[in-house]
Amino acid sequence: MWKSRAGTVTVSLVLLIAPLFAFHAALIDAARVRMAERQAETATKAALRSVLSAYDPALQSYGLFGLGVKPEESDKLFTDVLKRNLNATGGGAFRLTEAVPSSHAIQPLYTLANRTVFERQVLEEMKYRAPVEFAVSVTDKLKNRSGATAMLAGVSAFADKAKQIGRLVDERESRLDDAWADARDLAEKASIYRGYYAKKLERLDELCRLIGLRDAEEVRRSIQSLRSQAEELRRTIADRQAGLAELVRAGVQAPQQIAAIAQSIGQLEQSVGALQTQIGELEKILEYIAEYTLLLPATKLEAKRDQAILAGLTQRVFTQLDEAKALDERIRAETGSLPADSGIPAEALQVASLPDAYYIKFRTGLGGIGALFGGFETALDATTLFTGANKFDSARMATLTASNEAYGQKASQFTGEQRIEEDKRAAAAERLTRRKREEKLRFAQLWDQARKIWAECGGADDESYRKLELGDPSAGKPSLYRQYSDYNRSEAENGTSVDELDDAEEAIDRTKGMIDRLLEGLTAAAGQFRDELYVNEFALTKFNYRTYGKEKGADGKPKPDYERSARGSHKLPNQEAEYVLYGLNSCQSNQAAAYTEMFAIRLAVRTAEALMSPESKVTAVGSPMLTLLWAIAEGAIRAYEDMTKLTNGEEVPVTAKAPEAVAMGYKDYLRLFLLLHTKREPTTARMQSLIELNTGRDLRGTAVYVQARTETKVRLWFMPYTMAAFGYPIEDGKAVVSKTASLSY
Incomplete structure (x- = not known):
């Protein structure tokens, strides 16, 4: 029997077909798993995109995107979308892959509390809303179109020389x-x-x-x-x-x-x-x-x-x-x-x-x-x-x-x-001492008059500032500002206070210091600080300031506000940009700081104009210091008039020596001060604090970058354990497919 040749063909065919069958069976399962893997990846990303689509509309009004749903809601949405995508054919239709989700996990990696992430979204928002040229136009008005910087440099040099000559005299x-x-x-x-x-x-x-x-x-x-x-x-x-x-x-x-x-x-x-x-x-x-x-x-x-x-x-x-x-x-x-x-x-x-x-x-x-x-x-x-x-x-x-x-x-x-x-x-x-005393008195009287309008605060804002700057020590709750500073591991710096111009000589020193910082800042702004300009413009675009609602267009009507952040209904009316800039703990302090610096710049310009006038040659001959005191008293008169217009929302010419069209308003000066006082970390922390104050959203829990990990099982038709050779874990005759996806706004 063993020597019989009957059936040899059949045996030969079996020996030939069996390997082919095994190979094709393994190939079919491998193809199905690969298709299931691709399907799982697509479904995971689709589910993750669906989760990110549930952004917070309150934050979106600031141009920021972050998850606006609770974790359990995000999980439910992710699960629903994932299942729908894995079972796209529906009903009892034949499915080649038969992928079934077994587990998943969603993990937020970054939130809007992260300074880098927050600023990246700000830059993305503002590069379309506020081109750099818009912010640089302020520096152009001061440097090129009005020649104000040369005048201010002259005042600074004159003050130095006058003080030096005064000391020598x-x-x-x-x-x-x-x-x-x-x-x-x-x-x-x-x-x-x-x-x-x-x-x-x-x-x-x-x-x-x-x-x-x-x-x-x-x-x-x-x-x-x-x-x-x-x-x-x-x-x-x-x-x-x-x-x-x-x-x-x-x-x-x-x-x-x-x-x-x-x-x-x-x-x-x-x-x-x-x-x-x-x-x-x-x-x-x-x-x-x-x-x-x-x-x-x-x-x-x-x-x-x-x-x-x-x-x-x-x-x-x-x-x-x-x-x-x-x-x-x-x-x-x-x-x-x-x-x-x-x-x-x-x-x-x-x-x-x-x-x-x-x-x-x-x-x-x-x-x-x-x-x-x-x-x-x-x-x-x-x-x-x-x-x-x-x-x-x-x-x-x-x-x-x-x-x-x-x-x-x-x-x-x-x-x-x-x-x-x-x-x-x-x-x-x-006579010289008496004239100096008279000019100092004249300036003091003007400054006392100017101080009456240096702040314009409405209702009490103590509770809001308590949340921003003090927190609740008895409950162990830090201030919002410290909360975001600590989150980013940066030092919570104290606010930038601005000393008053108590008398004429102090006004000279303060004004000269402001001029020097201004000239240095304008020099640095030429080709640098692009990101800072965008962040600064975000502060002026999304938040209110003192003259918000007072500014008028060319037709004489109030300028419309197209911003969705509803600046008029914020917790701190007409003072938010000043708070971002100075970080002091009251409306009066912040507005007064902005007013004092603004007055100092206008005083410097008007003082330069007085020094350039013919009257300066005969008014105080014989004493440069007296000439300077006279000029600063004359400048204070014009500066007070300028500040009255600026705080009423009007624009004033940069200098009387330039065309009237070269003018700046209150907002332009805030833009300038933001440039001069650029400190990214505290500025960003204050903006984050204001957003939480206005929206009630804790940005530490507002995810912007989410990672999802899913496990999907695919039932194998032929030889389950052959798939282990392809690197897939096998459980109960099913191949386990793991996928990880990360997406951000």
């Missing part, structure tokens, strides 16, 4: 004040010295007359001789007194003899008295000689000391005068250095510097006092007592007296003449 005046005080001290000392040395010379002259031609040795010899004579007379008187006593004791009756002895004793006593008087006179002369001998050298030493004091004072005054003169030269060098294109005349920097004649006269007059006193000291030092060509006598007395009077008269003359010059200088300084 103040320093010069301080030096001259010190010099005049020291010069008066010197002149006063010279007057005191004149009187003092006049008395010394008078005493020397008196002693000289009293002494005469006698010298001390001769006087001492005379005194010795007279004392010897007086001693002899005293012995004679003693002998006669003893004899008289003996006669009386002996009882001799000789009255005539006794009277004669007594008379002789009296005469002798008178002679002794006369000798004593002569001795006293000679001793007095000896004292005069001693005083005379000591007085002249002591006077010489005092004159040398006083001459050194006057020389030191003179040198100190000369040093102060030299320093003041050097400051005057620096003041002259500072003038004429304004930018050529600023339009501000160089004469506005001219200052009343003192002429060289003032310093020459001061030095000459003061130096004359010291020189004349030096001559007196030299003459006194050359004077001798008793001998020599310059011995002290009446002629020498006359010479020394004349020399002493000369420097005293020179001191009096210098004081009188120089006081006239110093009084003029002091009067000019007083």
Whole structure:
């Protein structure tokens, strides 16, 4: 039987057909699984698109797209669409793939709270709504079409120069004040010295007359001789007194003899008295000689000391005068250095510097006092007592007296003449101080008037700002601003406060700082910050601001608002863009900050116009700082008028030097400030906070990027486990197909 050839063909065919059948069976199942995989992928994406189609209409009004349904609703929608797409044929029709969904999962990956995602949607919205040229047109008005930037740069440079010159003038005046005080001290000392040395010379002259031609040795010899004579007379008187006593004791009756002895004793006593008087006179002369001998050298030493004091004072005054003169030269060098294109005349920097004649006269007059006193000291030092060509006598007395009077008269003359010059200088300084005070007061009055309209807040907004900036600490709930800052792991910066323009000098500093930031920002805006411009424009397009609803078109009617964000019904009326810009915790603070910066720019422009006007050349000649104070007071008048128009929704020309068509409104200035204060992270966080405040939508739960994962099972017709070779898991004779899809708005 085994050797029979019957059936060999059949067996051969079976051996040939069986592999072919197995191969085609596996190929059919593989094709079905591949088709099911493609179908599952399409169904997953379709279901995911259906889920994303359920966007939040409240957010869409801001041009933002995010899921507007709850997770369970998203899951239900996804399941329904997925099943419908996997069972597209419906009914009992033959289905080649027989794909059945077994499980799925939807996971949101990013939300609108993510700063990058939020800004990408903002950019997508605004690149069609607000081309960059629309925002850059503001910078073009300032830079090219009006020449305002050149004017503002001129004001900034002028302010720097005026302050520098003002400091130099103040320093010069301080030096001259010190010099005049020291010069008066010197002149006063010279007057005191004149009187003092006049008395010394008078005493020397008196002693000289009293002494005469006698010298001390001769006087001492005379005194010795007279004392010897007086001693002899005293012995004679003693002998006669003893004899008289003996006669009386002996009882001799000789009255005539006794009277004669007594008379002789009296005469002798008178002679002794006369000798004593002569001795006293000679001793007095000896004292005069001693005083005379000591007085002249002591006077010489005092004159040398006083001459050194006057020389030191003179040198100190000369040093102060030299320093003041050097400051005057620096003041002259500072003038004429304004930018050529600023339009501000160089004469506005001219200052009343003192002429060289003032310093020459001061030095000459003061130096004359010291020189004349030096001559007196030299003459006194050359004077001798008793001998020599310059011995002290009446002629020498006359010479020394004349020399002493000369420097005293020179001191009096210098004081009188120089006081006239110093009084003029002091009067000019007083006039300057008074004019500065008047201009400061004029500005202060204008600023007080301007502050009355610096904010325009309606109803109370404390609750809204509490949610935005404070939160509820007792409940552990952070503010919305901190919530979005923390979500993006960025630091929650404090709001940008703007200091008030309390007085004219502070206004100069604040305005100059604003000018410098403005010029820097305009330079940076040329070709840079495109994304920032779009984000900034989003803040002005989707949110309200102070003049929202007041702006009028060319026909004089209020401009229509085509924005779907319903800016007029937001929780913070007429202040949202200001909040985005400054981030302060009240309507008044935010509007006042915008008003102050806006006023500073208008003040800078109007100040430049005042400096360029002919009046500036004659109003405050002699003090650039006074010129600047006058110009800023004049500018404040025009700036206040501008701000009144701007806050009423009107546009004002950028500058009176440009065509009236080159004008800007309140919104344009906010656009400019957003450019100057560009800080993407805090700005974005505040816009997200406002959106949640207005819509009640927590953007942290508003998905914009969703990932879905599905598992679909396909029943295999032939050999199930052969599909494992193709990488598909097999469960209960079914191939498991897994698909992942990610979609975003």
